[in-house]
Amino acid sequence: MNSELLNSLRIITPEEQKILAGNTDIEKSLYSTTKDFVIDSGKMLERGKLIDLRPNTRFVHFPKHRHNYVEIIYMCSGTTTHIINDQTTITLKQGELLFLNQNASQEILPAGEDDIAINFIILPEFFDMSFSMMKDENVLRDFLVGSLRQDFRMGDYLHFQVADILPIQNLMENMIWSLLNKQPNRRYINQTTMGLLFLQLINYTDRISQNDPAQYEQNLVFTCLKYIEENYKTASLTELAKITSLPVYQLSRFIKQYSHFTFKELLQQKRLNQAAFLLSTTKLPVEHIIAAVGYDNTSYFHKIFREHFLTTPRGYRCAETDQ
Numbered sequence: 001m002n003s004e005l006l007n008s009l010r011i012i013t014p015e016e017q018k019i020l021a022g023n024t025d026i027e028k029s030l031y032s033t034t035k036d037f038v039i040d041s042g043k044m045l046e047r048g049k050l051i052d053l054r055p056n057t058r059f060v061h062f063p064k065h066r067h068n069y070v071e072i073i074y075m076c077s078g079t080t081t082h083i084i085n086d087q088t089t090i091t092l093k094q095g096e097l098l099f100l101n102q103n104a105s106q107e108i109l110p111a112g113e114d115d116i117a118i119n120f121i122i123l124p125e126f127f128d129m130s131f132s133m134m135k136d137e138n139v140l141r142d143f144l145v146g147s148l149r150q151d152f153r154m155g156d157y158l159h160f161q162v163a164d165i166l167p168i169q170n171l172m173e174n175m176i177w178s179l180l181n182k183q184p185n186r187r188y189i190n191q192t193t194m195g196l197l198f199l200q201l202i203n204y205t206d207r208i209s210q211n212d213p214a215q216y217e218q219n220l221v222f223t224c225l226k227y228i229e230e231n232y233k234t235a236s237l238t239e240l241a242k243i244t245s246l247p248v249y250q251l252s253r254f255i256k257q258y259s260h261f262t263f264k265e266l267l268q269q270k271r272l273n274q275a276a277f278l279l280s281t282t283k284l285p286v287e288h289i290i291a292a293v294g295y296d297n298t299s300y301f302h303k304i305f306r307e308h309f310l311t312t313p314r315g316y317r318c319a320e321t322d323q
Contacts, residue, residue: 001076001173008180009055009076009116019059026060041069041123050126051190053179056080056117062108070122073098074172078115083107084157090209092117095163097172097201104156118176126191133195134202158218159209160201168204171197220244221258224251225266232270233294237263271295272308279313280320286313 012020015027031039045052056062056073064086073082075092082090082098085105092098100106111117162168175193178186205222227240240263241248255263271293278289287298295301302312309316 001169002177005173005177005180006076006116009118009176010113012113013055013057016058019057024060026057026062032065037063037065039065039067039069041067041121044069044121045123050123050187051120051179053118053120053176056108056111056115056119058111058113058115061110064105064107066105067100067102067121069102070124070127071100072120072122073100074118074120074176076116076118076176078112080111080115080117081109083109090157090159092159093161093163095169097158097160097162097168099158099160101156120175127194129188129191130195130198133192134199160204161207161209162201162204165200165204165207168197168200171200217254217258220254224255224263225259228263228266228270232267232274233292235267235294268304272305275301275305275313276309276316279317286317289313 015030019026028037031037031043033040033043044054064083073080073092075094075096077094079094080092082092083106084090084100090098160168171193175190175197177183178189178193183189205226208219208222223244224240227243228235231239237248237252241251244251246254252263255261255266259266261269275289275293278284278292279286282289284292290298290301305313305316311319
């Protein structure tokens with residue numbers, strides 16, 4: 001990270017000065033008005049703001065709490081230790097990211113002076129434009145949207161170990177700089193930056209921490225969805241079962257339980273949306289597109305395409321061209 005930016009984040013805050021002077025507890029009134037200590041976005045964000053940041057409070061144990069917003073923690077230097085839902089301990093290292101949705105409880109062990117973590121305070125609607133940048137046919141996008149918006153059952157956090165991924169580090173630094181320096185047009189810039197961040201993170205779902213047994217199902221879902229994304233032309237449930245070392249029947253039930261679709265439905269959704277993407281962005285003949293997305297039965301493809309998009313492939317291409 002840029003040394004000037006890091007030095008500005010290292011400055012001791014008034015709250016930390018009180019802690020160093022002997023105040024052994026944080027001032028809960030700065031964060032919340034509830035007895036169960038839910039940190040309130042109304043206290044963390046100025047009226048009308050959808051995102052802001054604050055350095056993690058150092059030198060003190062930050063007690064168990066939840067948030068009524070989405071929190072993203074980025075480790076600028078050093079480490080911090082987080083206890084999630086009373087049972088999972090995560091040591092966040094420099095360059096790593098921790099996403100927490102509103103279901104998760106968290107406590108943070110005392111951090112030293114050089115342990116600089118940034119907490120991004122984000123209202124869910126901030127992600128609207130960011131997620132719209134991602135291809136509609138990307139089922140990983142739907143998983144991320146769901147997990148951040150509390151309508152997915154599988155996990156309250158995502159821990160990305162991406163310290164060595166330069167584009168992700170650059171995007172995080174850009175967003176921190178923009179918010180700290182109150183850059184003009186920063187909402188649009190930061191929403192776009194967040195969209196680019198998610199596009200990058202989708203390429204590195206294998207960097208989601210595998211250390212927590214409670215995250216097994218979440219990691220398995222990512223494995224299945226990423227397999228479909230990358231192998232949609234030739235994908236099969238049998239091959240995926242070999243990759244995951246699960247029996248076909250068990251994997252099939254798992255996919256249906258956690259995605260609400262069968263493997264066949266997910267694969268068809270991906271293939272049709274990829275075909276629609278190629279129709280709207282290339283001049284490839286329809287027959288070539290049908291083969292490119294994994295179908296060898298032209299009549300069947302036309303039938304399911306029409307059922308899904310309520311038009312023919314050529315009709316879809318014409319409509320997209322006219323827009």
